[in-house]
Amino acid sequence: MFSLALMNGIVIGVIYALSALGVSLVVGIMNVINFAHGELYILAGYFSFIFADALGWNIYVSMAAAVGLVFLFGILIEYSLIRPTYGNDMYSLILTFILSIVLQNAYLLIFGPYPNKPPNWIKGATNVFGQFYYGNQRLAALVAGVIVIAAVFLMLKKTWFGKIIRAASQDREMAELNGVNTKALNMLSFGLGCALAGAAGVILAPVFPVSPTSGVPIALTAFVVVVLGGMGSMWGCVVGGLALGLVENFGAAFISTGYKHIFGFIILILVLAIRPVGLFGRSET
Amino acid sequence: MKNKTFYVTLLPFTALFCLLPLVLDDYKLHVVIVSLFYAMMASSWNLIAGYTGQVSFAHAAFAGIGAYTSGILAVKAGVNPWIGIGIGVVAAAVLGLAVGVLCLRMGGIYLSLTTLGFSEILHIIITNEYEFTRGTMGLQVPGLITHYSKSAYLYIFIAATVITLVVIYRLIHSNIGLNFRAVQNDERAASSLGVNVIGVRVLAFTVSSALAGLAGGLYGHYLLLITPEIPSLNQQFLVLSMTVIGGLGSFVGPIVGAFVLEVLSEYIRAYGEYHVLVFGLVALGMARFFPKGLTGLVQQYKTRQTHVMGEA
Numbered sequence: 001m002f003s004l005a006l007m008n009g010i011v012i013g014v015i016y017a018l019s020a021l022g023v024s025l026v027v028g029i030m031n032v033i034n035f036a037h038g039e040l041y042i043l044a045g046y047f048s049f050i051f052a053d054a055l056g057w058n059i060y061v062s063m064a065a066a067v068g069l070v071f072l073f074g075i076l077i078e079y080s081l082i083r084p085t086y087g088n089d090m091y092s093l094i095l096t097f098i099l100s101i102v103l104q105n106a107y108l109l110i111f112g113p114y115p116n117k118p119p120n121w122i123k124g125a126t127n128v129f130g131q132f133y134y135g136n137q138r139l140a141a142l143v144a145g146v147i148v149i150a151a152v153f154l155m156l157k158k159t160w161f162g163k164i165i166r167a168a169s170q171d172r173e174m175a176e177l178n179g180v181n182t183k184a185l186n187m188l189s190f191g192l193g194c195a196l197a198g199a200a201g202v203i204l205a206p207v208f209p210v211s212p213t214s215g216v217p218i219a220l221t222a223f224v225v226v227v228l229g230g231m232g233s234m235w236g237c238v239v240g241g242l243a244l245g246l247v248e249n250f251g252a253a254f255i256s257t258g259y260k261h262i263f264g265f266i267i268l269i270l271v272l273a274i275r276p277v278g279l280f281g282r283s284e285t
Numbered sequence: 286m287k288n289k290t291f292y293v294t295l296l297p298f299t300a301l302f303c304l305l306p307l308v309l310d311d312y313k314l315h316v317v318i319v320s321l322f323y324a325m326m327a328s329s330w331n332l333i334a335g336y337t338g339q340v341s342f343a344h345a346a347f348a349g350i351g352a353y354t355s356g357i358l359a360v361k362a363g364v365n366p367w368i369g370i371g372i373g374v375v376a377a378a379v380l381g382l383a384v385g386v387l388c389l390r391m392g393g394i395y396l397s398l399t400t401l402g403f404s405e406i407l408h409i410i411i412t413n414e415y416e417f418t419r420g421t422m423g424l425q426v427p428g429l430i431t432h433y434s435k436s437a438y439l440y441i442f443i444a445a446t447v448i449t450l451v452v453i454y455r456l457i458h459s460n461i462g463l464n465f466r467a468v469q470n471d472e473r474a475a476s477s478l479g480v481n482v483i484g485v486r487v488l489a490f491t492v493s494s495a496l497a498g499l500a501g502g503l504y505g506h507y508l509l510l511i512t513p514e515i516p517s518l519n520q521q522f523l524v525l526s527m528t529v530i531g532g533l534g535s536f537v538g539p540i541v542g543a544f545v546l547e548v549l550s551e552y553i554r555a556y557g558e559y560h561v562l563v564f565g566l567v568a569l570g571m572a573r574f575f576p577k578g579l580t581g582l583v584q585q586y587k588t589r590q591t592h593v594m595g596e597a
Contacts (some may be wrong), residue, residue: 033394035401081573093340093397094529095572101522102565109562216518220405223398231394258413265402269387272399276391 004132005253006246011138013245014145015204019218020225020237021152022196028169028232029189031089032082035096037197038219039103044070044198045210046111049118059121063202067195074194078187100219107212115209118202137206144203149238152196156234165189169232217261221248224264228271230278239279243267291454295447302443306436314435320547321442322504325449327527327539329496332453334525335534336462337489338469339393342521343384343400346407347377347494348501349516355502356426356511357417366429370502374495381494385487404518411513423512426505438507445503449496454536456492465489469534519561526568532578541579 023037034040044066051062081099085091121140125133156162167175168185176182200218201210208214225244229236244264252260271278305317330344354376355369364372388399411418418424430437456462464485467475476482505511514520523546531542546564553560575582 027394031394033397035397081569084573089393090334090338090340091572091576093394094525094533095569097340097342098522098526098529098565098569098572101519102562102569105562105565109559220401224402227395227398256413259409262406262409265406268399268402272388272391272395276388276395 001253003129004134005249007128007132007134009246009249010242011142011145011245012249013242014142014149015200015241016218016221016225016245017238017241018145018149018203019197019200019222020229020241021149021234022193022200023222023226024229024232024234024237025165025196026190026193027226029165029172030082030186032085032092032190033096033223034077034190034193035093035219036077036100036103037193037222038215038217039100039107040070040074040194040197040215041201041204041218042107042210042212042215043073043103044201045118045205046107046116047198048202048205049116049210052118053116059119062118066202067198070198070201071191071195074191075187077194078190082190083183083186104212104215111212113211115211115214117209118205120206135207141203141207145200148196148199148203153234161188221261221264224268226278227268228278230280233278233280236278236280288458295450299443299447303440306439311435314439316548316551318435318439318442318507320544321439321446322500322507323524323527323543323547324540325446325500326497326524327531327543328449328453328536329493329500330524331528331533331535331539332456332496333489333493334528335538336457336465336469337486339389339486339490340397341400341490341493342397342518343404343407344493344497344524345518345520346400346404346516347381347497348504348520349407349411349513350377350380351498351501352505352511352515353411353418353424354498356424356505359426359506360424361417366427366506370499370506373502374498377498377501378491378495382487382491384494385490389486389490390483401518404516404521407516408513408518411516418511418513421513423510425510428509429503429506442503442507445499449499450540452492452496456489457536461485461488522561523564526564528578529568530571530578532580533576535578535580538578538580545579 019037019041023034026032026034047066047069048059048062051057051065052059055062057065077096077099081095082092085095120137122136125135126139128134156165164175164180164185167178168180168182172182201215204218221244225237225240228244229238229240244267247263247267248260251263302317306314309317326344326348330341333339333341333344351370351373354373355364355366358364358369358372359366384399384403388395412420414420429441457465464475464480467478467480468482468485472482501515505515527542527546528539529542530546531540532538550560550564553563571578577584
């Protein structure tokens with residue numbers, strides 16, 4: 001029971017970290033929270049389901065296509081909804097919240113209330129450390145999640161684009177003075193944030209099938225992770241995501257399954273009461 | 286609007302609403318009652334969102350607290366619903382104060398995230414504590430009056446709406462209200478002039494939560510069935526859309542929005558379950574292109590008219 005909860009916690013924690021990275025990236029650069037994050041996660045799940053199941057594409061091709069489409073959709077959202085609200089944080093909160101409800105209802109209309117599931121990448125189960133059998137698909141999701149997170153970190157640390165992102169999230173005006181095109185940067189980073197939600201979606205959809213509202217708990221947890229780790233902090237996302245994944249699964253295993261998702265919010269409230277800037281956050285002036 | 290004009294405008298409207306049972310059938314009265322509930326919800330949400338610029342997603346949750354507090358007290362302890370609603374309002378105010386103190390010093394995004402989390406916690410508790418709340422089945426509660434009649438409930442809701450509107454009006458037109466707008470316009474400037482920014486926000490949040498508790502309590506005892514739908518995010522979304530479509534930050538806006546959307550949804554309902562999607566799209570378009578809502582549009586039109594007249 002203990003090791004199984006540990007394993008589940010790590011797998012789901014990595015996915016939380018991945019979707020929180022997308023939120024954190026956008027918060028760090030634009031100071032905007034995308035409340036439709038969970039719906040983009042679901043959108044990628046649906047796309048990969050359509051491409052792989054209904055159209056019969058190769059599963060990896062469908063996953064890449066799904067993430068690509070969600071990236072484009074994110075750019076469209078930024079261009080049409082977020083850009084006019086610069087300087088007024090309240091409207092971006094309201095707009096993305098409305099967008100999330102619109103998308104949920106659109107999914108309900110198009111796909112119906114039933115869960116949909118893209119095919120597994122691999123079959124079978126592996127015996128982990130001689131303790132228990134664990135689904136190969138979940139292990140693959142873990143590996144894929146780690147790879148994507150590593151790629152994001154590499155991009156942030158090693159590439160020119162990553163440098164610009166870090167510069168803009170440290171001091172936006174200074175970056176602008178140094179010739180960063182912040183409009184284009186906003187658009188790209190918002191798209192990237194959405195693509196990360198999409199990546200989490202395609203990775204997790206074979207394990208947890210997608211339904212119109214199943215993105216809500218994922219997004220809420222991602223928000224909790226972002227606050228826990230400190231807004232805009234990338235390492236905070238990884239540590240916070242793992243911590244939350246473990247707490248939830250141990251809580252579900254040893255305390256109550258019905259209250260699985262409540263532990264995260266209790267952590268959120270504790271963080272706000274004790275250390276509002278989060279684990280890795282910088283307190284602003 | 287000066288104090289006098291406000292009361293002079295409120296009075297005939299109240300009288301007009303009191304006469305409605307003479308002309309409307311029970312179904313239409315029901316639509317009016319539900320609209321009044323939403324007018325209370327949207328107006329009190331507007332107090333925090335429109336006047337202090339803090340987007341709370343827990344307004345429906347506070348309505349749920351009002352409803353469930355008085356509902357559970359009535360069912361489990363036989364408390365009179367009127368007293369129960371009073372206790373519900375106090376419970377909503379206390380929780381509102383707690384949430385407010387906890388996250389309003391951070392403000393902005395933190396408040397939105399925490400209130401979203403708060404409303405989700407409440408939802409989880411309600412669906413899990415089946416013995417107290419009957420979960421998704423809904424809690425059957427006694428009515429406010431012994432003989433159920435739509436017109437009696439209409440009068441109760443009119444009274445409550447008037448109380449809500451007067452409280453909000455008095456608040457935003459007092460010195461404190463001046464502080465509200467100062468805080469919204471420029472937080473730093475306001476605080477440098479000695480305005481207690483956090484205190485103002487916490488006060489607005491507490492009052493707005495208490496008013497939501499009142500609306501929720503009455504609504505629960507009107508429907509006679511309290512379900513987790515009252516404190517749901519969908520409900521929150523409706524309240525938000527009504528305010529945005531009517532006009533965020535304007536006094537009449539939320540009331541207009543509540544009536545327009547509730548009446549409209551009764552018409553759309555005939556065409557199936559599209560109404561949430563339609564509302565969403567309308568609200569999205571409004572928030573994007575006309576952030577001042579319907580009342581803003583009317584005002585724009587009026588000023589244009591006077592401009593034209595001025596030129597002629």
